[in-house]
Amino acid sequence: MIESREAVTRMIVAAKVRKGIKWSDVAAEIGQSKEWVTAACLGQMTFSKAQAEIAGRIFELPDEAVAWLQIAPYKGSLPTAVPTDPLIYRWYEVVNVYGSTIKELIHEEFGDGIMSAIDFSMDIQREEDPKGDRVKVVLSGKFLPYRTF
Amino acid sequence: MIESREAVTRMIVAAKVRKGIKWSDVAAEIGQSKEWVTAACLGQMTFSKAQAEIAGRIFELPDEAVAWLQIAPYKGSLPTAVPTDPLIYRWYEVVNVYGSTIKELIHEEFGDGIMSAIDFSMDIQREEDPKGDRVKVVLSGKFLPYRTF
Amino acid sequence: MIESREAVTRMIVAAKVRKGIKWSDVAAEIGQSKEWVTAACLGQMTFSKAQAEIAGRIFELPDEAVAWLQIAPYKGSLPTAVPTDPLIYRWYEVVNVYGSTIKELIHEEFGDGIMSAIDFSMDIQREEDPKGDRVKVVLSGKFLPYRTF
Amino acid sequence: MIESREAVTRMIVAAKVRKGIKWSDVAAEIGQSKEWVTAACLGQMTFSKAQAEIAGRIFELPDEAVAWLQIAPYKGSLPTAVPTDPLIYRWYEVVNVYGSTIKELIHEEFGDGIMSAIDFSMDIQREEDPKGDRVKVVLSGKFLPYRTF
Amino acid sequence: MIESREAVTRMIVAAKVRKGIKWSDVAAEIGQSKEWVTAACLGQMTFSKAQAEIAGRIFELPDEAVAWLQIAPYKGSLPTAVPTDPLIYRWYEVVNVYGSTIKELIHEEFGDGIMSAIDFSMDIQREEDPKGDRVKVVLSGKFLPYRTF
Amino acid sequence: MIESREAVTRMIVAAKVRKGIKWSDVAAEIGQSKEWVTAACLGQMTFSKAQAEIAGRIFELPDEAVAWLQIAPYKGSLPTAVPTDPLIYRWYEVVNVYGSTIKELIHEEFGDGIMSAIDFSMDIQREEDPKGDRVKVVLSGKFLPYRTF
Amino acid sequence: MIESREAVTRMIVAAKVRKGIKWSDVAAEIGQSKEWVTAACLGQMTFSKAQAEIAGRIFELPDEAVAWLQIAPYKGSLPTAVPTDPLIYRWYEVVNVYGSTIKELIHEEFGDGIMSAIDFSMDIQREEDPKGDRVKVVLSGKFLPYRTF
Amino acid sequence: MIESREAVTRMIVAAKVRKGIKWSDVAAEIGQSKEWVTAACLGQMTFSKAQAEIAGRIFELPDEAVAWLQIAPYKGSLPTAVPTDPLIYRWYEVVNVYGSTIKELIHEEFGDGIMSAIDFSMDIQREEDPKGDRVKVVLSGKFLPYRTF
Amino acid sequence: MIESREAVTRMIVAAKVRKGIKWSDVAAEIGQSKEWVTAACLGQMTFSKAQAEIAGRIFELPDEAVAWLQIAPYKGSLPTAVPTDPLIYRWYEVVNVYGSTIKELIHEEFGDGIMSAIDFSMDIQREEDPKGDRVKVVLSGKFLPYRTF
Amino acid sequence: MIESREAVTRMIVAAKVRKGIKWSDVAAEIGQSKEWVTAACLGQMTFSKAQAEIAGRIFELPDEAVAWLQIAPYKGSLPTAVPTDPLIYRWYEVVNVYGSTIKELIHEEFGDGIMSAIDFSMDIQREEDPKGDRVKVVLSGKFLPYRTF
Known part of the structure; x- marks a missing residue:
């Protein structure tokens, strides 16, 4: 079983x-x-x-x-709220350091709402660079405005 | 003061x-x-x-x-380890749901190491879309391999 | 200021x-x-x-x-992750006790995705009842399916 | 066993x-x-x-x-105090963002007390909508006033 | 103000x-x-x-x-989830040590449900005792059965 | 073993x-x-x-x-610091809401000290009531004054 | 005030x-x-x-x-559950490392019960020692057996 | 294995x-x-x-x-940061209530530094007392001053 | 498997x-x-x-x-966020007590940036000393300046 | 004041x-x-x-x-148990990733005991390197063996 x-x-x-x-x-x-x-x-x-x-x-x-595999899973792939793995931690750090910046700039451009993490896609690529190759990640999420009611 | x-x-x-x-x-x-x-x-x-x-x-x-403003600050812009603001939480959710995926794919492409959050840049743009405009974010961080010693 | x-x-x-x-x-x-x-x-x-x-x-x-008042605020209205106020705690308890049920039934009806908390409305009303009046709350949130990419 | x-x-x-x-x-x-x-x-x-x-x-x-199955169980269906699954998290977010609102409005209508999570029922339905179907949830809980003593 | x-x-x-x-x-x-x-x-x-x-x-x-004083307050009178004050901690300890016992015995007598903390009263008295006076506390809460629906 | x-x-x-x-x-x-x-x-x-x-x-x-069974056990019967089970949570809520009250009244009656959770007994009974039976719990703990030294 | x-x-x-x-x-x-x-x-x-x-x-x-000063205070003198100050942390460490030992030996000598932290005294002295003076601390707490009831 | x-x-x-x-x-x-x-x-x-x-x-x-048994172990004998067992908790309570006192008195006698938990010994004894036997614990730890450098 | x-x-x-x-x-x-x-x-x-x-x-x-062994692992070698083992805790204590000092001095020498924990090496040696041998640890990490963008 | x-x-x-x-x-x-x-x-x-x-x-x-300034302070220089500042976090990461390694190697060389954080010194220097200057940190702490008693 x-x-x-x-x-x-x-x-x-x-x-x-x-x-x-x-x-x-x-x-x-x-x-x-x-x-x-x-x-x-x-x-x-x-x-x-x-x-x-x-x-x-x-x-x-x-x-x-x-x-x-065909059943919607209970999501969340990390064992702790603050990840210990250095690669994943750097992403958490980006959210921690730049989180308020991201919030300000999305609100400045779009008004109050969020960038969807469901209607969302991600693309990870190698970016060649003579000073050392870079990881380039493109995130795209639909903007969802808060509705008044 | x-x-x-x-x-x-x-x-x-x-x-x-x-x-x-x-x-x-x-x-x-x-x-x-x-x-x-x-x-x-x-x-x-x-x-x-x-x-x-x-x-x-x-x-x-x-x-x-x-x-x-000219002094290196103590960084971290969020009041709690798990952010309560919905816009910022969605980013935390991306790290939580896709964190293990990001780790696997960067390791598959580059080997063991991290994507730097220091030698790093971010670009946030509106992506027009007839089904609703999207937030497009491009992250670029230098790949730093673990060195043996 | x-x-x-x-x-x-x-x-x-x-x-x-x-x-x-x-x-x-x-x-x-x-x-x-x-x-x-x-x-x-x-x-x-x-x-x-x-x-x-x-x-x-x-x-x-x-x-x-x-x-x-015209600036998008940092959201989150509770002082602790688990609320201490009994009225608000009962809602947290509903999420805790019925959370897996809500997840199962939404997935059974709609497939994998979420009920939006942004494209969302709430209506709170008194429901008269001879055994003691009830609080009736209607929540309505758009279903957002995960997209494949 | x-x-x-x-x-x-x-x-x-x-x-x-x-x-x-x-x-x-x-x-x-x-x-x-x-x-x-x-x-x-x-x-x-x-x-x-x-x-x-x-x-x-x-x-x-x-x-x-x-x-x-006939024994009253130790209740609580979530593995962490703040749920990581996006569908269930949205509910936690509703409690976090609207918790103080729910509290104010129930008190304004009923006085001090709570909405019961025990004498309680829930109904989850699909609400058809040309802009995308919605999840409609009706919660009904008996209002329990604090008694003085 | x-x-x-x-x-x-x-x-x-x-x-x-x-x-x-x-x-x-x-x-x-x-x-x-x-x-x-x-x-x-x-x-x-x-x-x-x-x-x-x-x-x-x-x-x-x-x-x-x-x-x-006439406004329903945000309740909760302790500064930390686990109280540090010894007198109050002893009560938390009673919940921790005897919690499962209380649950079993109420369920054995009443079936599944809870003892209300809202329709509730408390009486604290001195109980004289030659081996040292005792604190006697009588708690009385309405039993609320879970309803099926 | x-x-x-x-x-x-x-x-x-x-x-x-x-x-x-x-x-x-x-x-x-x-x-x-x-x-x-x-x-x-x-x-x-x-x-x-x-x-x-x-x-x-x-x-x-x-x-x-x-x-x-004859060995003094490591005590504590709850899986989390804040219990998720609604019946046990109501007791935790009593400690949280009435904790400072209990403290004030015991100190007013007895001076500084605690109500023992060791030299302690508990009695749980059904209290018949036409408006719905009640759970009556009598707690009795020896008062232990702080000694000066 | x-x-x-x-x-x-x-x-x-x-x-x-x-x-x-x-x-x-x-x-x-x-x-x-x-x-x-x-x-x-x-x-x-x-x-x-x-x-x-x-x-x-x-x-x-x-x-x-x-x-x-004449009012029984809310006790607890540390700002965090695990103390950060090295001197106080060493005491926490003693509880952490030797806690199970203390429990076993008190139970072996006295049976099930506790060493009171209320009917308790403490004496801190300098113990001269050619290899470096020592801090000698004598703790004395009444043994309180669990009572059956 | x-x-x-x-x-x-x-x-x-x-x-x-x-x-x-x-x-x-x-x-x-x-x-x-x-x-x-x-x-x-x-x-x-x-x-x-x-x-x-x-x-x-x-x-x-x-x-x-x-x-x-001959390998230096990963130390720490308690399952949670704040111990739930009443006997061990009383020790944690002593650290919490008297921690700042211990710190002040050791500094008053010895200056800045710590009482070692490594160059340390402990002795647990029964102290007979007509009002109820007591647990007497003698702790002895080397004083280690902070060095300047 | x-x-x-x-x-x-x-x-x-x-x-x-x-x-x-x-x-x-x-x-x-x-x-x-x-x-x-x-x-x-x-x-x-x-x-x-x-x-x-x-x-x-x-x-x-x-x-x-x-x-x-050839697969990049999920890193993090400690069972709790604050380590309980005394040897490892002393390192955590160094970070806690001297963390702000390390930050100030690296910024004073290098400007804003970090000392890499990836392009990093460590050397642990015995340092003989008549007053008791010492553990000498040399850490070397590349300085990574924040880039503007 | x-x-x-x-x-x-x-x-x-x-x-x-x-x-x-x-x-x-x-x-x-x-x-x-x-x-x-x-x-x-x-x-x-x-x-x-x-x-x-x-x-x-x-x-x-x-x-x-x-x-x-002449009074022994309550030590600990970080606002959270896991530091959010990237420079200080890297040190926490070293403890997390290499903590078990440090423990094993000190025990292999010295037996059971700790590296003191009190009889301790630290030296931070710039190490010139054509591939980018490095931060070199030398830590020196007295080894303290556990004593038997």
Whole structure:
């Protein structure tokens, strides 16, 4: 009996390490971006039936695990409120240091509201630079204004 | 006596509201991006002497406040570890939901290391879209590999 | 110098107690629901210029406070992550006890996504009942599906 | 030996995924609302003997699990004080942003007291809307006044 | 300008110390139990107009403070989630050590539901005992069963 | 090997559910109050040898578990500092709302000191009431004055 | 108006620094141990009228402050749950590292119960030692057995 | 495979309960104080090879466990930052209530520095008293002055 | 199936204890500093294929574990935000007590920026001293200035 | 009236900004290292009378402030348990990532014990490097072995 989506995530990660699979290859087979597919494999998104079956084949998952992949998961991928891993912490630091700036500038441009984290996409790329290559990340989220009522 | 940079930030924010100043206009006068200038005005970055004097003129700050703007501040712009403001929370949510994905993909492309939050820039723009305009944010940070020793 | 929106909220609340003003009367003058107007007066929403001027007149606020009311505020109205006030705690308890239920049923009906807290409205009414009157609250939030990308 | 109600909840959830059961169908068989039945299946409410036996049949539970379903459980369905799942977080955000508003308006209408979370019901429905369907939730809780003594 | 009920509580406590007033005498004048009156003076309950005026006279409060006493306060009288004061901590310890026992026995007698903290009263008395006097506290709260729906 | 008292508590609770045992019957056999016996069965008190053997017979425990029941346990029966279960939370709320009141009144009657949670007893009873039965709880704790030294 | 005992503590500490007073001299005048008197001056114990007047004379306190010293204070002298000051942290560390040992040995000697922190005294002395002087602390607390009921 | 010192601690505690061993007898065999030996058995101190072998014989531990006893452990014996067990909590309370007093008196006697928790010993004894026996604890720690540099 | 790098770390630590291996010997075989190799063995750094195979041979790890050693791990080696172990706590204390000093002096020398914890090395040595040997630690991190943008 | 050492720290920091003083110059006048002097000025160390008077002259402090500088302060220079400032966070990250490594290597070299944070010194220097200058920090702390007793 598989008791949770986390158990499926652990199966996927273990299979990935054991078999030396790359996320970008999984993404190519599933036909979505590497960002969305990785998030889905790590238990944050819901696969369609077809997508789940491809993932099941790649990671050699049992049928019950494939069923779990089609269920909307309890999201949140970090073990602590403030992440300890340095790579992920730097993102938390950006939110902490620049959070008030982001808020001010979005409000200045759009008025009161938010940038959606649901109607949202992300693209991570290498940016070549002679002083050392850079990670370039493009985030795009629909602006949602507060409605009066 | 001005006891802290936070006191200067409060003066700037109060002057901005009272006088109806826009961050983008401040940025144009100071000659840096609106993102950096706003962060600096909100107490997260250090102004040069020339920049501090321009800011002092715009926000009608006393000399002591202009001196504070040139001192490296204790950074962190949020009152709680998990932000309560919905706009800023959405960013925290992105780190929480996509954090493990970002980590996996940067490691897949670059190996072990981090995306710098110091040698870093950010650009926030409106992306027009018939289904509702979007907020587009481009982040660029130098990749720093772990060194062995 | 008024340093923050919280200072304006304190002025409004003190004036309301001192003068015996009712939220529903403020709402009628401003021309929005009592729920939205109360939230805005308590520092959670942004007033238009016309609305702010009405509020300023009702609560006898200085011009600088009226300017603050038109600025998108840092939201969050509770002093602790788990609220201590019994009335508000009961709502937190509903989220705690029924949270997983709400999640399951929205996903069963709509698929993976969220109920917006931005494109959102709330209506609080007395429901007469011979066994003791009830508080009836209707919440309505747009369903936002996760997009694949 | 089944050591806790949580173990029974995990059995139910795993059976639901494995067999593709819908909460609304379970509710129809048990003869209560889908909201109450889902909460009960997720370990938040107490089944009667007859209800527990129906649930046991649907989810193919052993007798010991059926006995556990009739015991008042230790309630609380979220793993952290501030929920990380975006759908559930939006509800927490409503409590955080509108909590003081809800408090003010209930007190204005009813005086000092609370809206019960025990003598309470909830109804979740789809509200069709050309601009995008909405989730409509009706909450009804008895008003309980503080008694003097 | 009095900005909050806490400010009124501080005025009351300071006047009590300065003038050597006893809570039981305040209670006798107001005509409620010493338990309820003390809680109300400490900012946890709402006074009627008549009661507030008596309190105002005893503690020599300004009119604005008397108005605040008639407003339902944000409740919670402890500065930290786990109280540091030894007397109050012992009560927290009782909840911690005997909490599961209380839950089991109320459920065994009444079924699933709660003991109300709103329709609730408390009586604190000295119980003479040759081995050392005891504090006897009688708590009485209405049992509220969970309703199915 | 039984590694902890918690393991014995889980055995007792599982046996109670499986066999449909009532706490009051266990108390009658052991010859102490239902409050003390339930607390002891839930891992908060230490049984004598004779008491442990009766409990072992009722719950069909192995000898090693009977030994554990005679060892002073690490006490504390709640999984979080602020309890999530509504019944237990109401007690925490009483401490939070009335804590400062309890403190004031005990000090007014007895001087500085505490009400013991060790030389302590508790009695939980049904109080019949036409408006709905009530839970009556009598707490009795020795007053312990601070000594000067 | 003096609003709290903490305000009196701050007055005492400021006077002590300004006038170069020693705690042991205060203790000698008041006629109790230096440990108890220091705790009382720091807001943790209640002075008798005579003692408060001596303290008031030494620290040149106004009458209202002398009244506050005779009121049982809200105890707890540390700003955070885990103390940051190294001297005090070492004591917290002793509780953390040796806590389970202390528990085991007191139970082995006395059975289940506690060492009172109320019927308690403390004596801090210099212990001369050629390898470096030592701090010797003697704690004495009455053993309080749990009573069955 | 034994994965951690905690696993060895659980083996020791289980054997102690099962076999009815006393800490003072273990101490006598190992030839150190009961305080040190209990701390070491509970995973807080490092045994020498000879001491570990004696402990291994007493508690019937496998060779791998005896090896673990000779490794410096990750220390800290409490499951939460604020201990829930009443006996241990009283010690935490002493630190909380008397912490600032201890700090003041050690500084008054010794100057700035700390009382070591490493070059430290503890002795726990029964102190007979007609009003009820007392627990007497003597702590002795080397004073370590801050050095200037 | 090995589900995580932590599982591999536990295997390595258990093998080290069981076989009596020294970190410095592992470092010599792998050909990096003892500091880097220990961090890598404890799950904080990524091994190359050749390094992982040497580690696998020394600690007798299965192939799947050797694969895990080559994957960038989720970093963070402490079980709590404030470490309880005294040796590690002393480092946290240094950050707490001297953190603002370190910040001031690095800014005075270098301007605004940070000392990298990624382009970083550490060297731990014994420093002989007649008054007691000392631990000497040399940390070296690249200075990274904030860039304006 | 100056109520605390923190007030003196704020005076010093404000004077430093206002007058453009450098820490290294203060250190030269006081005759200790820049590391110790900065820590002392920031409220973490105790000045001698002579040192305090020099500091008082440099920062133009009143006599009462000079008296405060000679009192052992309550130490801890960070506003939150996990620091938000990026420069200081990197140090916390070193403790988090390398903490277990530091522990293992000090124990391997010295046995069980700690590196003192009291008998401790620190030296911060610029290390020139063609690939970008580095911050070199040398920490030296006496090793303190646990004593058996």
